Structure formats: structure tokens, C-alpha cells
Amino acid sequence: MGNTTKEKILDAALVSFAENGYKGTNLRDLAAGMGLSKSALYRHYESKDDIWNAVFDRMEAYYVSRFGSPEKLPTAPKSCEELFDMTMQMLNFTMHDKRVILMRQLLLTEQFRDERARHFATLHFLNGTKEIYTKIFAEMMDNGIFRKDDPDMLAFAYTAPITELVHYCDREPEKEAEIIQRIEAFVKHFIKIYGNSEKNHGE
Amino acid sequence: MGNTTKEKILDAALVSFAENGYKGTNLRDLAAGMGLSKSALYRHYESKDDIWNAVFDRMEAYYVSRFGSPEKLPTAPKSCEELFDMTMQMLNFTMHDKRVILMRQLLLTEQFRDERARHFATLHFLNGTKEIYTKIFAEMMDNGIFRKDDPDMLAFAYTAPITELVHYCDREPEKEAEIIQRIEAFVKHFIKIYGNSEKNHGE
């Protein structure tokens, strides 16, 4: 990703922090992995902690750049089919973008040891994702595509199970095919329950 | 919990592994915390790894003793109110039993670094919990209390969001009151959707 050494260090550090944890990350190996000596790191960062914070800053900036402002969010689908497609498309990104995968891994494994990780985990896993769909569902209800209900509750009921399966896939990536099927089945079931069959040609 | 030194070591080790991770766990401090010297640990276990495995063995045994056999499972509720009560009661245990909390924390933070943690996490967070409710919902459908649907799908749609909120509570226990409210609201909403209003006196 990054081209400067400073950026490359963050790339490598994200991988190592995610895979080995903060304590398990070894600056010698980290540097050696990119053909550097450990002391070279100290030209760019003050300490291990400094690298950790820089990784986090970059992570948060990345998150904001993708989901931060309302303009970045997808426009509400015009039909239930579009909702399905949109969901699977967002999921495809979420499940395969190396950086996002590592972010999740890092947040999960360090959430109890680092304050920033703790708060970011709640944002990323729970509230952030939910809010996106709250707006989408609210609009779809206004448009009569979705059954009238509490959009916030539906968004939660929709995103939480998907998030669980994404975590499952992070943990056991060899089961990806099966997991995607389960997500598709869940989304279809959800749409069958909450989609307005009058506007769509019934199930 | 345990009274023998061997058991006490496991109690302390579970706490330390959960809070500090495997790498972050220090045998000196672990021993000192229980008024022992580090070398005393080696009278009971061969190595740090040996302690880790013993903690895990005990965790799995504990899990099996609670959820392992069908007889241990709750009998299906006779009404939607009973389902609500049963769920909140199980939740009360899950959210407050110190050992179970530490187990979750351990599984979450070590799932990518240890094979046993990986598999046990999937069982504990996903399939195990879901299977319990699959049986319950199937029976409730047979009894006409619940709308006919795929019990496995409903169990997943029911347990996954609750599990997410339990994780949230592990992470930010100071928000427990709010989280319990959210769970109650979710369960009530779920019942409103899937409960059979003919058998119950409608909403």
C-alpha cells in the first residue's frame, strides 16, 4: 500500500499486531521482514507504542474515509433484490479486503487490552454498521418496499448475524463458501419476512 | 473454585490468560498472585503450555457439563412469555458467571493464535448456542406457539444478535443496563414477529 518506508512499516506492523498481538509483536522480526534492521524503525517512530498508535490512527482514518460521512454511504435500494445485491457486494469487500480483515482481527484480539481498540470495536462491529442500515431501512420503509417497523431494530437484527458470520469467516476462512451461503440464506429469509410483498412480486 | 493448589493454579491462569493473553501471561506474577513462587508451579505442571492446555481441558469439560447432553438443555417454553423469561434467565447466567465471562474473553483474544481456541470459539459463539434454540423453536412450532418456519434459521437470527450484545457487554461492562434493555427489546420484537398471536393473546 504505502510506498514510503514509514508507510511500509505501518503495513507490516498491522499484519504483525493482528497476527501476533501487541505483546507478541517483535520489532526485530518486524523490521527483518521488510529487509530492515530494528534500529532503522527508530528513525521513523519513537517506540513500539508509537508504532501502535500510528497503526491505529491510520486505521481510524481509513474507516472514516470509507464510512465516515453520509455521502460515502450507499443510496437506499429501490427494491428488495437491490438490497440483496447491495448487501452481498458490501460483504464481498468486507470479507476480502486484506486491510479490513486485519483490522477486525486486531480489534477482536486487543479489545480488552487497549482503550482505543475497545471503543473502535464497538463502533466497527456494532453501531457503525447498524447505522448504515438504519438509514437504508428507514428509506425503504418510506418507499413502501419494506414493512413499517422500527428501522433501528431491523438494522440491528439484520447486521448482527451477518457480522457474526463474518467473524466466523475470519476465524475459519477455509469455510468461506459455506459461510457465504449461510449469509445469502439469512438475507433472503430476512427479506421474505420484512419485504413488502405488495410492491415486489411475492416470494 | 478449586481447593487443591493444582486447581487454584488453573483458576489464576484462566484469569491471567484471559486478561493478558498467552504471551502476556507471566509465570512469576501468576504464582506470586497466589502466594507461590514460580518454581512451585512446576511441581504441578510441566510448562506454561501445559498449564494452557489444562485450562482448556477444564473449560471444555465445564462447557460439556452445562450444555453437552440433551438432558441438560431447558425444556421448550409453553408460551412466548416463557420463552422471554427463559432467555433472560439464561442470559443472566451467561453475563454474570465469572468463569464464563473469562472463557469468552480468552476465546475471543486467542482464537487466531490457538487451534483449540479457534474451534471452541465457533462452537461456543455460534453453533452451540444456536442448536439449543433450534430444538426449542422446532418444538414451539410443533406446539403452534411459533409461526412455522425454518427453526435453524430462526435460532440463528435469534442467538446471533444476542451473542453480539453479550460481547459488547464483556467489552464495556459499564453499559450493562443499557445493553440488557436492548436485548429485552430485541427479544420482544423477535417474539412479536415470530410468535403465533392466535395461541397467545395478540400483542
Place this chain on the structure above:
DNA sequence: TTGACAAGTGACCAATTGGTCGCTATAATG
């Protein structure tokens, strides 16, 4: 009483690890 054994202690060891320092080489700058 004696001998065996279980449980515990503190000193010690070797490996690892975050961090510092002085030195070098390259490239930009006056």
C-alpha cells in the same frame, strides 16, 4: 525412628526483547 515422597523456595541460566549509540553512506543544499 527412619525413610520416602510431595510441595515449596530461591538462586541461577539462557534466550528474548525494547531501546540506545556511534558509525557509515547517500543525496540534497548552499
Place this chain on the structure above:
DNA sequence: CATTATAGCGACCAATTGGTCACTTGTCAA
């Protein structure tokens, strides 16, 4: 061309940590 800032290196340091060992103490059985 001389100078200076930048980026890199390897040696070194002190602290930490898993693990070993010789030794002590108390208990129980023969």
C-alpha cells in the same frame, strides 16, 4: 566542492521471562 540532513546498520545494554536445580520442610507409612 563542502556541508548537512536522512536513512540505515551492528554492537551493546538492561530488563524480562520460561525453565532448571539443589535444598528444605512437613507428612505419612513401615
